[in-house]
Amino acid sequence: MTRVFITGLGVVSPVGIGVDAFGAALEAGQTGAAEIAHFDHSAFERHIACEVKGFRPRDHLTAAETRRAGRCSAMALAAARMAVEHSGLSPERLQGERTGVIIGTTMGEADVLGELESAWLHQGNHAIEAVKIPRYGTTLLPIHVARAVGARGMVQTLPAACAAGNYAIGFAADQIRAGRADVMLTGASEVIEKLQFAGFVRLGAVSPDCVRPFDVGRKGLLVGEGAGMVVLESEAHLVRRGGVPIAEVGGYGLACDAHHITRPHPDGEGSLHAMREAIRTSGLLPEQVDFINAHGTGTHANDRVEAKVIAEIFGSHRPAVTSIKSMLGHCMGAASAIEAVSCVLSITRGLLPPTINIEEVDADCAHLDLVLDRTREGRADVVLNNSLAFGGYDAVLALAKPGLLPDPAEVLA
Amino acid sequence: MRPLALTGLGIVSPLGVGRAAFFEALADPEQAARQAFEPTTEILLDSLPDAHTAEIWGWDPAHWLGKKGHRSFDRLTKFLIVAAKHALEDAGLKEGGEFLHLSPAEVGICSATAYGSLDAITELNRVAELEDPRYINPTRFPNTVINAAAGYVSIWEDLRAPNTTVVDGNCGSLDAFLGCATHLACGRARAFLVGGGEIVSEPLYLAMHHLGLLRDERGIGLIPSEGASYVVVEPSEQARARGATIAAELLGYGTHFEPPRSEALLAHASSTSVELAILGALGDAGLEPSAIDAISSSQSGLEELDAAEREGIVAALGPDVPILAPKLVLGESFGAAGAFGVASALGWMQGLPMAPRVGGRAPSSPPRHVVVTAVGYYGNVSAIVLRSGDRP
Numbered sequence: 001m002t003r004v005f006i007t008g009l010g011v012v013s014p015v016g017i018g019v020d021a022f023g024a025a026l027e028a029g030q031t032g033a034a035e036i037a038h039f040d041h042s043a044f045e046r047h048i049a050c051e052v053k054g055f056r057p058r059d060h061l062t063a064a065e066t067r068r069a070g071r072c073s074a075m076a077l078a079a080a081r082m083a084v085e086h087s088g089l090s091p092e093r094l095q096g097e098r099t100g101v102i103i104g105t106t107m108g109e110a111d112v113l114g115e116l117e118s119a120w121l122h123q124g125n126h127a128i129e130a131v132k133i134p135r136y137g138t139t140l141l142p143i144h145v146a147r148a149v150g151a152r153g154m155v156q157t158l159p160a161a162c163a164a165g166n167y168a169i170g171f172a173a174d175q176i177r178a179g180r181a182d183v184m185l186t187g188a189s190e191v192i193e194k195l196q197f198a199g200f201v202r203l204g205a206v207s208p209d210c211v212r213p214f215d216v217g218r219k220g221l222l223v224g225e226g227a228g229m230v231v232l233e234s235e236a237h238l239v240r241r242g243g244v245p246i247a248e249v250g251g252y253g254l255a256c257d258a259h260h261i262t263r264p265h266p267d268g269e270g271s272l273h274a275m276r277e278a279i280r281t282s283g284l285l286p287e288q289v290d291f292i293n294a295h296g297t298g299t300h301a302n303d304r305v306e307a308k309v310i311a312e313i314f315g316s317h318r319p320a321v322t323s324i325k326s327m328l329g330h331c332m333g334a335a336s337a338i339e340a341v342s343c344v345l346s347i348t349r350g351l352l353p354p355t356i357n358i359e360e361v362d363a364d365c366a367h368l369d370l371v372l373d374r375t376r377e378g379r380a381d382v383v384l385n386n387s388l389a390f391g392g393y394d395a396v397l398a399l400a401k402p403g404l405l406p407d408p409a410e411v412l413a
Numbered sequence: 414m415r416p417l418a419l420t421g422l423g424i425v426s427p428l429g430v431g432r433a434a435f436f437e438a439l440a441d442p443e444q445a446a447r448q449a450f451e452p453t454t455e456i457l458l459d460s461l462p463d464a465h466t467a468e469i470w471g472w473d474p475a476h477w478l479g480k481k482g483h484r485s486f487d488r489l490t491k492f493l494i495v496a497a498k499h500a501l502e503d504a505g506l507k508e509g510g511e512f513l514h515l516s517p518a519e520v521g522i523c524s525a526t527a528y529g530s531l532d533a534i535t536e537l538n539r540v541a542e543l544e545d546p547r548y549i550n551p552t553r554f555p556n557t558v559i560n561a562a563a564g565y566v567s568i569w570e571d572l573r574a575p576n577t578t579v580v581d582g583n584c585g586s587l588d589a590f591l592g593c594a595t596h597l598a599c600g601r602a603r604a605f606l607v608g609g610g611e612i613v614s615e616p617l618y619l620a621m622h623h624l625g626l627l628r629d630e631r632g633i634g635l636i637p638s639e640g641a642s643y644v645v646v647e648p649s650e651q652a653r654a655r656g657a658t659i660a661a662e663l664l665g666y667g668t669h670f671e672p673p674r675s676e677a678l679l680a681h682a683s684s685t686s687v688e689l690a691i692l693g694a695l696g697d698a699g700l701e702p703s704a705i706d707a708i709s710s711s712q713s714g715l716e717e718l719d720a721a722e723r724e725g726i727v728a729a730l731g732p733d734v735p736i737l738a739p740k741l742v743l744g745e746s747f748g749a750a751g752a753f754g755v756a757s758a759l760g761w762m763q764g765l766p767m768a769p770r771v772g773g774r775a776p777s778s779p780p781r782h783v784v785v786t787a788v789g790y791y792g793n794v795s796a797i798v799l800r801s802g803d804r805p
Contacts, residue, residue, distance in 0.1 A: 097689065256574065
């Protein structure tokens with residue numbers, strides 16, 4: 001059973017496009033929150049979101065790709081191209097059936113569907129533009145990427161709501177470990193769309209101003225968007241081509257709360273199991289975890305449960321904890337993929353991005369070693385990327401400095 | 414792939430709800446085709462009054478789920494829950510809502526859909542677009558999230574092992590078998606519900622209409638269908654140890670993606686993908702092409718796609734293998750189609766008539782090894798290999 005390495009990163013985020021811009025913004029504690037620009041929000045009582053600014057598909061896609069792809073696919077493809085370039089993989093090495101693409105999302109090309117349905121509902125059947133219909137398919141997210149890089153292996157979309165990035169990266173790593181692929185392009189993508197924004201507002205989940213994870217005065221999340229993609233390679237493939245690993249994918253844990261469709265289990269049962277499994281299947285002990293990228297949405301229910309789970313698993317060991325959703329908002333399906341990119345940057349740079357906007361830490365979360373306000377220098381050799389999602393999904397992914405984890409063949413034997 | 418046992422089947426189909434009703438309908442394929450395809454009764458009245466679909470005729474969720482507890486569920490969720498409930502009971506894992514074998518933390522779901530709960534999205538968009546977005550019902554909002562339907566199944570049946578949904582167009586519910594095999598091999602659960610669901614909805618029907626994919630007066634084109642089907646999949650040795658009846662075993666999975674020759678194209682048919690997905694599944698199963706007794710194919714009535722599939726099948730398996738076409742009696746159910754193909758194969762393995770057949774020789778006996786194929790619209794194809802089990 002092979003080790004699986006991350007060898008390339010790509011990101012389109014509310015705080016920057018490209019790994020360098022993204023990393024610099026996180027280190028500076030910049031927020032992506034601003035008044036919504038993509039749709040008319042005047043009817044709502046909430047007006048702030050974390051949109052991706054200045055994303056022009058033609059900067060990253062060919063003219064034909066731009067015609068074919070909706071915004072969600074375009075961001076995924078842009079991030080994938082960046083990740084491939086970062087990896088140094090030649091086009092020849094990506095072509096063929098040993099390369100696959102797995103991409104997570106919550107709602108895929110929701111804005112394409114919204115546009116089609118708006119025309120239909122207001123003007124009738126004749127107003128539907130047939131040429132736009134094929135751009136809707138959620139199936140297409142990995143298809144566009146596979147076409148662009150010449151991948152002929154598996155192409156799957158994993159809609160796992162706000163845990164989709166972890167689901168996709170973990171499952172893609174599984175396929176390499178099982179010998180079904182040498183290279184996987186994986187991650188997740190999401191767009192902000194009016195109906196989805198309305199839904200979160202109606203659920204009472206949206207903050208009026210900013211995201212304050214773990215703060216006593218937290219008022220909810222801000223909806224975000226973007227894409228995070230990584231290149232995964234088997235150790236043998238990496239050695240053959242003389243490539244350089246950036247980080248190693250450890251184990252991951254999955255569970256389902258089977259409790260409520262939108263709220264986490266109050267005792268965090270599924271989340272506990274997922275985090276324990278991520279640690280165990282990486283061949284680690286809890287005290288070896290340096291840093292946790294929290295789900296940290298800024299909702300009362302999430303943050304309380306997450307803090308409880310971390311306390312129960314780690315006890316007196318206090319890994320540093322941060323929520324970059326304080327800067328990015330909640331990029332939903334893309335969240336844990338973008339955050340995985342952030343985790344890898346922490347591993348490589350030894351810098352832990354801050355949780356901004358905290359004024360007073362909630363007593364329920366006071367035991368956490370939160371990275372407050374400013375980026376902290378610190379060890380991040382072993383990192384957990386935590387996520388929870390609609391459907392009662394729990395997914396935790398372990399990432400580490402290359403070669404530091406025990407041999408997976410021994411751990412999983 | 415290590416063989417995995419299929420020990421229970423639950424199905425909500427245009428031919429009937431439940432294994433017995435479905436198999437009874439399959440026993441008379443000609444009548445089944447007449448039974449499945451009718452003018453739509455309840456979904457599409459506003460748009461195209463002459464629309465034909467393969468719906469779950471006379472669907473009454475209260476009959477299957479009771480009167481309470483599912484008011485906020487959408488149509489897809491209810492299909493999936495009924496299929497799940499039946500599959501778990503058929504496998505002997507649950508009875509009367511209680512676990513007889515295994516525990517909630519040991520049973521998960523690998524589900525598929527291509528278009529999810531489009532009806533739920535349209536329902537909310539109607540309110541948002543034609544009334545006021547502030548009036549949308551927050552209890553219905555979660556239904557717009559693609560994985561929510563499978564999430565509700567976990568809640569209803571108390572299944573706490575991993576719950577996954579995969580979207581890969583028509584290939585999704587065969588890809589769900591890869592998900593199951595992966596998670597079982599990694600010890601993340603001891604059994605999974607594997608399959609998928611789809612609904613006929615007004616926007617999907619309109620999309621097919623505008624793209625010119627619907628069956629015309631010449632009989633060319635597809636008829637949209639709906640429903641859900643799950644099988645319980647678990648390690649074969651575990652199934653035998655608990656005395657379960659093994660309907661079939663999953664031996665292998667293969668998939669392939671082939672881009673179109675022209676940059677201008679998006680949808681296209683690829684015989685190469687069909688051939689390589691089948692050969693990949695055979696390789697995974699450790700079988701030679703000569704071992705295959707029948708194909709549960711993806712033939713749907715779309716000429717170009719069907720021809721490419723037949724060409725790929727012949728290239729992989731030769732000209733004699735019977736090519737069976739369950740969609741010709743069930744309609745095109747997209748993300749659920751692979752699961753319906755599996756359910757049909759289980760029926761043939763029990764001795765039900767192997768029909769409709771669109772290629773190859775006439776079969777003389779129930780098949781031992783069946784390849785199930787799923788052909789997507791973008792050059793994506795998946796295949797699995799099944800071996801018949803104990804069930805008479």
